[in-house]
Amino acid sequence: MTQLIRQSVWFQAICLCIFFLSCDEGLAPSPTPAHPFGAFSGTIQFVNWDSAGTVVDLRLVAFRTFPPNDILQEVIQGRAFVFPPLGAGQLVPVGTDSLNYTVMLSAGDYQYITVAQQFGPDVMTDWRPVGQYDLDSNLAVPSLITVVSGDTVIDVNIFVDFDNPPPPPF
Numbered sequence: 001m002t003q004l005i006r007q008s009v010w011f012q013a014i015c016l017c018i019f020f021l022s023c024d025e026g027l028a029p030s031p032t033p034a035h036p037f038g039a040f041s042g043t044i045q046f047v048n049w050d051s052a053g054t055v056v057d058l059r060l061v062a063f064r065t066f067p068p069n070d071i072l073q074e075v076i077q078g079r080a081f082v083f084p085p086l087g088a089g090q091l092v093p094v095g096t097d098s099l100n101y102t103v104m105l106s107a108g109d110y111q112y113i114t115v116a117q118q119f120g121p122d123v124m125t126d127w128r129p130v131g132q133y134d135l136d137s138n139l140a141v142p143s144l145i146t147v148v149s150g151d152t153v154i155d156v157n158i159f160v161d162f163d164n165p166p167p168p169p170f
Contacts, residue, residue, distance in 0.1 A: 036106070036107045036149030036150070037104055037105065037106060037107060037149060037150075038104070038105070038106075038107045038147035038148050038149050038150060038151050038152065038153070039102055039103060039104045039105070039147065039151075039152040039153070040062075040102075040103055040105075040110075040113075040145055040147055040152065040153040040154075040156045041100075041101060041102040041103070041152055041153070041154055041155075041156065042100075042101065042133075042154065042155055042156035042157040042158065043098055043099065043100050043101075043157050043158075044060070044091075044092075044098060044099045044101065044115060044131065044157070044158045044159075044160060045097070045098045045157075045158070045159050045160065046092070046096055046097060046098065046099075046160045046162075047159075047160070047161050047162070047163075048161055048162040048163040049094060049095050049162060050162075051162040051163045052094070052117065052130070052162040053119055053162075054119050054120065055094050055117060055118075055119070056117075056118040056119060056120065056121065056126070057090055057091075057117070057118035057123075058090055058091040058092060058115060058116070058117055058118070058130075059082050059083065059084070059086075059090075059091055059115070059116050059118075060082075060083040060091055060101065060103065060113070060114070060115055060116075060158075061075075061080055061081065061082050061083075061112075061113070061114050061115075061116050062080065062081045062083075062103070062105060062110040062112070062113050063079070063080045063110065063111060063112040063113075063114070064079045064080065064108060064109065064110055064111065065079065065111055065112070066111035066112040066141075066142060066169060067112070067169040067170050068080065068112065068169060068170075071127070072124060078106075081103070081105045081106075081110075083101070083103045086123070091115070102152065105147060106147070107147050107148055107149040108146070108147060109144060109145070109146050109147075110144065110145050110146075110147065111142065111144050112132065112142045112169060113132060113133035113142065113143075113145065113156060113158065114129045114131065114132040114133075114142070114158075114166075114169075115129070115130050115131040115132070115158055115160050116128065116129055116130070117129075117130045128165065128168065129165060129166050129167075129168060129169065130160050130162060130165045130166075131158045131159055131160030131161070131165070131166065132158060132166045133145065133156050133157070133158050134166075139166040139167060140167060142166075
């Protein structure tokens with residue numbers, strides 16, 4: 001009987017140790033994930049396709065900074081988000097009137113949302129902005145959006161007029 005009590009005490013002691021070692025923060029919330037995600041959505045309207053020239057590709061790009069310092073490096077280092085990702089097909093076929101879209105990306109501020117057109121064969125250099133998210137008529141300064149984790153910013157609408165593109169960001 002004494003041996004059974006000793007085994008029971010040891011068992012209880014081991015269980016208590018495991019319990020206390022696994023409860024380092026008590027009822028504290030679990031840590032925030034390293035890259036919380038949110039989204040933004042809207043409509044892109046396209047006009048004057050006949051003035052577009054050569055359209056090799058179109059992409060929606062969200063930059064964290066404006067003006068972007070080095071567009072290629074910002075994309076490579078994850079400070080800019082390209083939709084759809086390169087190699088995943090075009091944003092829209094040539095001649096499309098409008099596109100409703102939703103983009104999931106890391107939460108944070110995005111100072112420059114643009115539709116970029118690849119107009120030549122060099123995927124590294126042959127790009128220009130053809131539309132941008134802007135809440136006013138001052139196309140020199142685009143409008144900022146703040147993406148919150150688990151939420152969607154709506155009405156991020158972009159007007160692409162190939163006759164009147166916004167100025168380049170640099």
